[in-house]
Amino acid sequence: MAKPVSIEVWNPNGKYRVVSTKPMPGTRWINLLVDQDCRVEICTQKKTILSVEDIIALIGDKCDGVIGQLTEDWGETLFAALSRAGGKAFSNMAVGYNNVDVNAANKYGVAVGNTPGVLTETTAELAASLSLSAARRIVEADEFMRAGLYDGWLPNLFVGNLLKGQTVGVIGAGRIGSAYARIMVEGFKMNLIYFDLYQSTRLEKFVTAYGEFLKANGEQPVTWKRASSMDEVLREADLISLHPVLDKTTYHLVNKERLAMMKKEAILINCSRGPVVDEVALVEHLKHNPMFRVGLDVFEDEPYMKPGLAEMKNAIVVPHIASASKWTREGMATLAALNVLGKIKGYPVWGDPNHIEPFLNENAPPPAASPSIVNSKALGLPVSKL
Ligand SMILES: NC(=O)C1=CN([C@@H]2O[C@H](COP(=O)(O)OP(=O)(O)OC[C@H]3O[C@@H](n4cnc5c(N)ncnc54)[C@H](O)[C@@H]3O)[C@@H](O)[C@H]2O)C=CC1
């Protein structure tokens, strides 16, 4: 029997019991649930990553829905526990759901929500920040200043890479990858090469139009290319950013052989999921190629880094904060809560999870729909006509 966990309760007499495994930013998500007769229980336990046992204790005997986190292992055991407690609704507070066994959820008839769209620009901006920081060696230079080592301007001090006119490579040009590509192309006049399983027509049109604009203004136009393989991107790009989902096909997508294909002075950014990169191979590559630089928001064995990574001057490492803007995190909480609420209330699923703006408008009630349920087809859930 798992030990009881500490909780904060809102609207104790609410009809539906909804549990959030973590406190989440803002209060709109709580108000939306309370207004619809939910008793909201928020786990306040001072433990960053809850175990399966902890979550079973939180679910208890009667639970209608759970809002969970990407650090939790949502598999057979938890979906069975939720189902036993009468619950049919779960949402990750994240767009990525590689921590969720969707087949297990299907087996117990539990809807699995995620939070697309609201974090697209925020995540792309962090990837752009890491790109600039790596190109211009910002973290190394900051450490140097603070260590009192600066004793005057020098021609060779912290010389980095100019991005303008170079080629940015994007692997996974979905919502976030495309937003990142637009920032780097428009902001830094980089040429684009991308690889995705699908063509990104909107992104191609954007780069074409921007190139024409530059040309009309007497500037060198930017260009785009859709690569026929990922290796083509790795060979040609000066700066490469990874934005695919994590699944069997993208595990260790960047490995020893592929690192060796990249330019010696290339920059690699990862704001997707840690296991997309073979981190042991990356540490070796960084050791042998001091001009190669990386910016990492995610790690293979989070919260840990592989041995040697923390010592590498040519690596910038931040703790999975790519979606950490106030607006985005509050929006993620809102979408996750509305995914759970929608299933509890028997609402249909929103037709286009790429356009979730109506759910984020604080001045109007949200549509009567779940914003994004990844297994809606498997469960045969109705689609909203709104
Ligand atoms: N570091 C962080 O805090 C954050 C990380 N993420 C990660 O970013 C991922 C992407 O998010 P979105 O852009 O919203 O998803 P998305 O679904 O719009 O884009 C993913 C793209 O990856 C492509 N893809 C899938 N397999 C591929 C392969 N083998 N090779 C190349 N491309 C492939 C898909 O076709 C799709 O276009 C999430 O799944 C999540 O893991 C998302 C938000 C924040």
Ligand SMILES: O=C(O)C(=O)CO
């Ligand atoms: O949403 C995700 O997938 C994250 O990694 C955190 O925002």
